[in-house]
Amino acid sequence: MRDRTMRRHLFGAAMVALCIGAMPAVAGAQQVAQQQAKPAAEAPKVDPKYTWDLSPLFKSAADWDAERKALLADLDKVAALKGTLGKDAKTLRAALDAISAVNQRAERLLVYAYIDSTTNQRDPQLQERRNLAVAMSGQLGAATAWLAPEVQEVGAERIEAFIKAEPGLAKHAFGLRDTLRLKKHTLTKETEAALAAFTPVLQSHSDIYGLMTNADIDWPEIKLPDGKEVTLNNTGYVQNRQHPDREVRKRVFDTFWPVYGQFADSMGAALGARVQAGVISAKMRNYPTAVAASLSANNIPEAVYRTLVAETNKGLPTLHRYFQLRQRMLNLPDIGYYDIYPPMVKLDRKFPFDEAVTLTLAASKPLGDRYVNELKAFAAKRQTHVYPAEGKDSGAYQWGAYGTDPFVFLNHQDDYNSVSTYAHEWGHGMHTALANANQPFEMAGYSLFLAEIAAITKEILLSDYMLSQAETKEERLFYLGEALEQMRGTFFRQTMFAEFELATHDAVERGEALTGTKMTEIYCDLLKRYHGAAEGVMKIDDAYCSEWAYIPHFYRPFYVYQYATSIAAAAYFADQIETGGEKARENYLAILRAGGSDYPYDILKRAGLDMASPAPYQALLKRMDAIMDEMEKLLDQK
Secondary structure: OOOOOOOOOOOOOOHHHHHHOOOOOOOOOHHHHHOOOOOOOOOOOOOOHOOOOOOOOOOOOHHHHHHHHHHHHHHHHOOOOOOOOOOOOOHHHHHHHHHHHHHHHHHHHHHHHHHHHHHHOOOHHHHHHHHHHHHHHHHHHHHHHOHHHHHHHHOOHHHHHHHHHHHHHHHHHHHHHHHHHHHHHHHHHHHHHHHHHHHHHHHHHHHHHHHHHHOOHHHHHHHHOOOOEOOOOOOHHHHHOOOOOOHHHHHHHHHHHHHHHOOOHHHHHHHHHHHHHHHHHHHHOOOOOOOHHHHHHOOOHHHHHHHHHHHHEEEEEEHHHHHHHHHHHOOOOOOOOHHHOOOOOOOOOOOHHHHHHHHHHHHHHHOOOOHHHHHHHHHOOEEOOOOOOOOOOOOOOOEEEOOOOOOOOOOOOOHHHHHHHHHHHHHHHHHHHHHHHHHHOHHHHHHHHHHHHHHHHHHHHHHHHHHHHHHHHHHHHHHHHHHHHHHHHHHHHHHHHHHHHHHHOOOOHOOOOOOOOHHHHHHHHHHHHHHHOOOOOOOOOOOHHHHHHHHHHHHHHHOOOOOOHHHHHHHHHHHHHOOOOHHHHHHHHHHHHHOOOOHHHHHHHHOOOOOOOOHHHHHHHHHHHHHHHHHHHHHHOO
């Protein structure tokens, strides 16, 4: 997940927990300890314009720490509000306003500490500050854990009367009603407190995965044709799976995946326990299924998830056609699982960062002058941390605190993927900026279900713009191929993961045992079905079926499906924006401005897109087929 967003409902520890949950694990506990044992690494000299300026958040680390201590000192005042919510409308408003103000302060502390820590993970002071921020959030969560149960005790009738009587409660109304909606799934105070105490234990399964992959497994080494020896751990696998030599790719796969196969029982025990915990929690909270319980947080119908899986399976012939096209373009006698990562077309062109900015601005023109001008203003400020550096975290993300401009974190490599990443992250950035400008703090935070739509829409607009500027067949084939690969990876692969999660949880709900062997069988069926093994499209070696154990997302069930729904929605809105004129543009921008003021499914439905229907998924498949039609014509001309 690239984006760092959260819904800012104030009830219980929801806002704080989501904020912490949005942070990717920069390093496991063991790695952090190792880093803190090192002296602080001096940051490399770079032009300041390519780094961010965090002074709008805090002028100095000392100011940050003073505010953290002040906030902790104010927690007793927050806890003292307990028992007052049902008194009258004005008292309820005063209490919620006070908690909201503390949460907004906490958000600023979290953002500053976290994003600063990712620029240099070797600096123990930065890591310590981040840990202090997380600890502060936990204390705030504990101080407000009574809030949701108390709102539910006051009851819907009195809460609605309070909202009607007090205009100042308008910004809290959606959160109050959402809390009341969840009353039937909320347990007694004592039970909720006990479950909260067990949270670290219930979340420990991913720690087991991290320790095994980072510390316990003795990863093999292979020698490349140039004589270089590489260790095939997770990083080494990713770096070498697209090697231009097919024999090397096959050797990478044949060496790497059997290692996970050797640990399938242990990995299966860890993941199986996580699945069991989700099923038990769903039953305790009166949900029909674990997937329904997970989707309930954003009130998303289970039909969205199951329709996505069903329509993707119907569209597998389109994916199989893509593999056959890839085989043709790579000039292979057949195609294996180890052939899906090397680029189909290479583009001999560099994309310096400043050009990435220029291209993204040009591609954003269909979104209107106001949007482009605001994005241009952000580009002129020091809001983006651009280049890789020693000790800097990998990847990319966007995060910002309400009342300040969004910050974007990159590792720009002067290639087209870096341009696309810049567009993606500033798609998030503009979503954040528009939501913050049009919603109060309590309703500005948006869910992942909406977040990736804004980011992927920008990527599609960029792709379409680059195609319009392409001067050669090879260049055009490159951009078309990149678009296809995005659909394969973001739509089909993520849905395959989502179907695996659905199958494992459904199995437990049917009373079946879930072991590593069982998971390998489930995943093997999916891997072969999605890649057309029965149709003779691609042969899948059984050793590769241990891939399920490699995917860390499975320890946070039922969220990766949102990448697939998002690319389907993004393709729909990109087409509307490019062909529908001002009305279509404003319809799309209204989604971004809405922030978290309503449930994400309902926000999209008002914009004309029902994600529980087959239509958006069928439209994406149609777009993918149209791209392949054009590529095949270009290849025939060659």
